[in-house]
Structures are given as C-alpha cells and as structure tokens.
Amino acid sequence: MTGLELENICVWLNGQQILHDVNLSIKKGECVALLGPSGCGKTTTLRTIAGFIHPQSGDVRVSGHSCIGLPPNKRNVGLVFQDYALFPHMTVAQNVDYGLRMRKHDRKESLLLVKEFLEMVQLDHVMDRLPQSLSGGQRQRVALARALVIKPDILLLDEPLGALDRKLRDQMQVELKQLQKQLGVTTIIVTHDQEEALSLADRVAVMFGGGIREIGMPQDLYDYPQHRDVMDFLGGSNLLRCNVKSVQSNGVTLTGPGGFEVLIENNNHKVGDKVLVGIRPEHLSIETSGDMSAESAIRGIVHETVYKGTLMEVLIKTADGEIFRASISPRSLDKLRVSRGEEISLVLEKDYLRIFKE
C-alpha cells in the first residue's frame, strides 16, 4: 500500500521555480532518503509535504488521500530538523507532550504516551530537565520522540543528525533505523551524507535542480546508476571520454585516455560515437610497470598518493594530462611500493563500467 505520493509537484517561490515536476511514491513503512547538492530543493520538498508550502500544481497524497489545501496541523506529519527546534522553556516531557496537547489528546493517556516514547529513545530519566541541560544527541532524541509520539502517518527528517559528531551519528543512525522499522512509519530523511543515505534508507532518491533525477535501492543505485551526475554525486567516479573504435557482432570497442581500450557488450553505438565511461575509484586496481599487459587499463604516471585512513587514493596522470583516481587499501599499496612519477596502469573491473551518452 502507498504511504505517500507526490505527483508532478511544481513550486514557485518569489517568482522562481524551485520544484519541477517532483514525482515520488513511497510504500507504507518505507524509508526513503533524499540526497542532493545544496539548494536542489530537498527542504522545499519536505515543507511541501508538511503543508508549510502550497504547490502551484501537483498533488500530495497520504495513504491515498489528497491533502492539498490542508494546513500543517491538519496533516498527521512528524517533523525533525537539524537544529532540534525544541522549546527551551519547556521540560523534555513538556516538549514531547506538545503535539498531543495541540491535538487535544486525552491528558491521562498523553502522560503514558510521553513516558513510553521517552523510554523508547532511552531518555525517560531526564524527562523533567530543560533541553539546554542535554547533549546534542540527547536533544535530537527528544526531537525524535516529539515527532513520533503523535503517531504520524509520515515522518519527515531534515538532516536530523547533521549537528552530531561522527561517532554519535553512527550510533544514532542505528537507533533511528531500528525505531523506524519497529514503528513502521513511512519516512523521508534528508541528508548531505551519502553514506548515511545508503545505510539508513530502503531506497535513495537523488535530486538535482528541483527534480528527482533517479531513485533506487541503495546498492543498485550505487553500483548501476543511470545518470553520470548521480554516479558522481554518490561516491565519486572517474569519467573517461571515449570513442567507439569498432563495432563487432559481440559488442563495441571503445578507446580512451591513457591508451585505454575495452570491448563492451553493447550494440547501440556506431563507429565514431562519443561516450563517457564511468568507473568508481574502488573498482580500479593498480599494476606496476613490470606487468602492463592488461586490457582495459589506463596508463600514466603516479601523480599523487593521498592517505585517507582506511583507503589510499592514488592519482595517476596520463600522457595527455588527464588525472584519474583509484582507491586501494594502504596495505596493498605498501606491497606495490609505487612512488611519485613512476609508470603504472589502472586496470578497470569491466563489470562495473557504466556507459553514458556524451
């Protein structure tokens, strides 16, 4: 069953079109992450669902019912923002109780609900404290309890973990995922952090310029993106400008920078066509000068090596000055003993090549 549908949503603000035909369909209980560069319209999309912005055209349906024209308090939506937005003069319990009061919920039952949801986020022991006496992670959990206690049809999270440090963020991601699944609430989470999107969500939607470019299950979207900007945005990529050199019965041969040549199974091209080949840095391996016979390799010299903790990035510069990057484990790089200026090859894993139109 569908939990939330956005159909051809167009939003104009101050004479400028911000959302262009946004279409999105989310199943009941599903968690979708909205990812995209700053200013692409993520918050505007959430505000439109919540009812703070009224679209010029299109429909928003919750459980099959249109809620166009309904004010925010008549939509059963729970909201959590990056900056917590807790009421500073209210205790933790009063903050969580706020939505129930607004909805004129039975008082006796409200007290029980507040306690239940504070227990759920493991904060029942601080219910009489003011928000300022809590840590960032605790405040964010209060905000989450406040959004969930009203049993929303839709939970909207706008960079809820953005202000937390890495460790707390990792921990909260796990808690959030468990809570979302346990309550089965249809959720949209906006994040800047692609790792967070890939690990939290059932599906990830990537937005550019006010529209959803592509949506898919995390691993599918990461491994087999249909658009090159989506590939680049999700995890980085090398893009090789290639020409179709020949067409055979079993595919086409592409040639590209650094002596790159590969046969791919594809019959949509003719000789002379220009295509872009995308490959992620972690799908490139390094071969040193002694063994440069490999097919589908880019040849060049080591331009730089950058230590990134769990991974080492090796930048290679081809004869025509283009730079490509490979990510490998620091240990395997130690074994190869490559140094700057040395000639090497980056060998591409063919299964992971993505072909895009120029």
Ligand SMILES: Nc1ncnc2c1ncn2[C@@H]1O[C@H](COP(=O)(O)OP(=O)(O)OP(=O)(O)O)[C@@H](O)[C@H]1O
């Ligand atoms: N009230 C407004 N009036 C005019 N333009 C607005 C208004 N609100 C947002 N915008 C513009 O709409 C675009 C999308 O903004 P939005 O806040 O949705 O982006 P975002 O994807 O959430 O970005 P970020 O990742 O930085 O939070 C931006 O160009 C922004 O300047």
Ligand SMILES: [Mg+2]
């Ligand atoms: Mg935003």
